[in-house]
Amino acid sequence: MSKTSRRGFIKSAGVAAMAPAGVSLSQGTVSAAKKESQHRTSFTPNAELKKVSENLFYLEDTCNVYLIRDGNHGLLIDFGSGKILDYLPQLGITQVDWILHTHHHRDQCQGDYKAVERSIPIAVPAHEQHYFGDAENFWRNRRVFHLYYVRNDFNTLTENIPVAQVLHDYGTIRWSKRDIFVLPTPGHTLGSVTLIIEVDGKKVAFSGDLMHSPGKLVNLWDTQVNYGGFEGVDLGVFSLAQLREQKPALVCPSHGEPLPDPDTGIQQTIDRLTDYYRFQTGNAPSLSSRGYAVSPHLIAHHLTTSSFYAILSNSGKAMFIDYGSASGTHFFNFERATATTDRIRFVEHNISDLKSRFGMKAVDVAMPSHMHDDHMNGFPHLIKHYNTQVWCYENMVDIFENPRGHNLGCILGEPFRVSRSFQDKEHFKWEEYEFEVTHSPGHTEYQMALFVSIDGARVAFTGDALFSNPDSSESVLRHNLIFRNHVESDSHLKSIRNLIDHEPNLLAPGHGKPFLVNRGDLLMTEEKLKRQTRFFHEIIADPDVNFGLDPSWCSLYPYQMIIRAGESSSAEVRVQNYRIAPLKMEVALVAPREWHIEPEVLRFDVPSQQKVRREFKVQIPKDWRPAASRFAIAADVMCDGKYLGQITEAVVEVG
Ligand SMILES: [Zn+2]
Ligand SMILES: [Zn+2]
Ligand SMILES: [Zn+2]
Numbered sequence: 001m002s003k004t005s006r007r008g009f010i011k012s013a014g015v016a017a018m019a020p021a022g023v024s025l026s027q028g029t030v031s032a033a034k035k036e037s038q039h040r041t042s043f044t045p046n047a048e049l050k051k052v053s054e055n056l057f058y059l060e061d062t063c064n065v066y067l068i069r070d071g072n073h074g075l076l077i078d079f080g081s082g083k084i085l086d087y088l089p090q091l092g093i094t095q096v097d098w099i100l101h102t103h104h105h106r107d108q109c110q111g112d113y114k115a116v117e118r119s120i121p122i123a124v125p126a127h128e129q130h131y132f133g134d135a136e137n138f139w140r141n142r143r144v145f146h147l148y149y150v151r152n153d154f155n156t157l158t159e160n161i162p163v164a165q166v167l168h169d170y171g172t173i174r175w176s177k178r179d180i181f182v183l184p185t186p187g188h189t190l191g192s193v194t195l196i197i198e199v200d201g202k203k204v205a206f207s208g209d210l211m212h213s214p215g216k217l218v219n220l221w222d223t224q225v226n227y228g229g230f231e232g233v234d235l236g237v238f239s240l241a242q243l244r245e246q247k248p249a250l251v252c253p254s255h256g257e258p259l260p261d262p263d264t265g266i267q268q269t270i271d272r273l274t275d276y277y278r279f280q281t282g283n284a285p286s287l288s289s290r291g292y293a294v295s296p297h298l299i300a301h302h303l304t305t306s307s308f309y310a311i312l313s314n315s316g317k318a319m320f321i322d323y324g325s326a327s328g329t330h331f332f333n334f335e336r337a338t339a340t341t342d343r344i345r346f347v348e349h350n351i352s353d354l355k356s357r358f359g360m361k362a363v364d365v366a367m368p369s370h371m372h373d374d375h376m377n378g379f380p381h382l383i384k385h386y387n388t389q390v391w392c393y394e395n396m397v398d399i400f401e402n403p404r405g406h407n408l409g410c411i412l413g414e415p416f417r418v419s420r421s422f423q424d425k426e427h428f429k430w431e432e433y434e435f436e437v438t439h440s441p442g443h444t445e446y447q448m449a450l451f452v453s454i455d456g457a458r459v460a461f462t463g464d465a466l467f468s469n470p471d472s473s474e475s476v477l478r479h480n481l482i483f484r485n486h487v488e489s490d491s492h493l494k495s496i497r498n499l500i501d502h503e504p505n506l507l508a509p510g511h512g513k514p515f516l517v518n519r520g521d522l523l524m525t526e527e528k529l530k531r532q533t534r535f536f537h538e539i540i541a542d543p544d545v546n547f548g549l550d551p552s553w554c555s556l557y558p559y560q561m562i563i564r565a566g567e568s569s570s571a572e573v574r575v576q577n578y579r580i581a582p583l584k585m586e587v588a589l590v591a592p593r594e595w596h597i598e599p600e601v602l603r604f605d606v607p608s609q610q611k612v613r614r615e616f617k618v619q620i621p622k623d624w625r626p627a628a629s630r631f632a633i634a635a636d637v638m639c640d641g642k643y644l645g646q647i648t649e650a651v652v653e654v655g
Contacts, residue, residue, distance in 0.1 A: 082111025102208030104131035121164030127191030187236025205248035212256040214265030286327030295455035305331035313431035316361030323378035369463030370447035372410040389419035393448035404560035442492035444485035460504035546578035556650040566622035586638035
């Protein structure tokens, strides 16, 4: 074995064997130079390297650091203090291609600066990348007083570490002629992943701290997200079941010993944690949520974060109405955890159950009842992994395809393609079913009601428009009101009138179980909603009340702009005139002075009850450097000669 000098190693390490073309590792070296002011300690683990199989080794460092060898190349799972680097020469490894992290805790990565100094690229879970690349910003913003969000993200690095690649859930990456599968396994942290790789002929799962050993976790505090919550236990049970389905031959945890034949050990952990979760909360874990047959061809899932439905055709194809998160735990924790650069995390659920219990063969089409993330954050997954087509009511298309355009409640940030869209009152056929789509505003302007006969029932899928009353003596349906979703004074009335006209006998709502309705209930609900409209008129000062209901009657599009120095861009002003007379608008942008904005003032009329769009051209100088990577610009507005001021804004990100 040739002795590799440290200098030689530094030179040879870090060829990005699985990096996409163009990933530059030089930036890591630059950052490292900037960080040399940090004190480093001389502590070192006193364990020795252990051999698991011919090419799989681990060192018990601040966490277990796993090393996979392929000839003179190595791949590391987590990094601890970085002590593992000292063992490479004796194993004949001259080049470490990657460090892959299972999660962001400091014990996994506190030595990463050493890897940066050696230009070893680091790949991290997509949902935790900001804890590495933007750790210092995390610390500028992490609330400590009024601490109710008790998630242990305090165990985050104290310095930024450059991220060469992110590990996307359900993605595969290639290293040395093998695929590494990224299984999302939230539990110990919300963004944790398990990495599944074949080593020495065995399917090995590097599971981070999902479990320590059969029936045991390394600690419980990391499983708590909210005050008094048991979220990580619930999520961990779900993730362990997904891991078990992968049938690994060896599970390699970050703390504890590698576990051969892990099936029983995983199940034991699931069982114990399920008991513990039931004891603490009185509830069944998310894992036990299952759909039920409302009728032979309509399967309802009401324990998922939002209800979702599978309409089954005789061919075995399914149409999903909505498909959100696996459970409330899977939605609300990620919703609160989502950094501005991040997305709510989705894990697959119920598909194998629909196949095995109800004979479903394919998810052919998915239709969103409305544009809210809790109802469709599984759609990108269905498109990518099940070849599903998304069909929707026409006014949702731009929100799904250009989510940055809008500032509305509950938008999913991940754009996806819509295959087909429908107009109000359009009829269409899918398999043996006849549908009618209608516009159903109120909960949001971007909502449909979908009517179809299934197994003899006249079903209406109504999203979040109306819910059954929990007080069963009251048959008036419940509604809700969220101004950021775009609501106008008669929106709810339009929806209820539409239902009365279609006379469904089963409402399938966006939350809760389907329930029977009759014309009397709907008429009483209409009376209640008329009362709401009267309230709007009584309370809002402007006689054209929609100016007091719609915060975006004057808006900038796109709401979230991505701008690059040296490029030109456009910013559109959109004005909805709710008056019976035309509006005279004068609009100017309040933006960085170095930008060239054309024209200086936009002057235009908006006819009564119309929406008008006008465009600013924005030119960003090549040498312009923003003060912050994310900031706001505003629109200063004169309307009919009255100075309203900066009534709307957009967020700018510098790409
Ligand atoms: Zn950890
Ligand atoms: Zn909603
Ligand atoms: Zn909802």
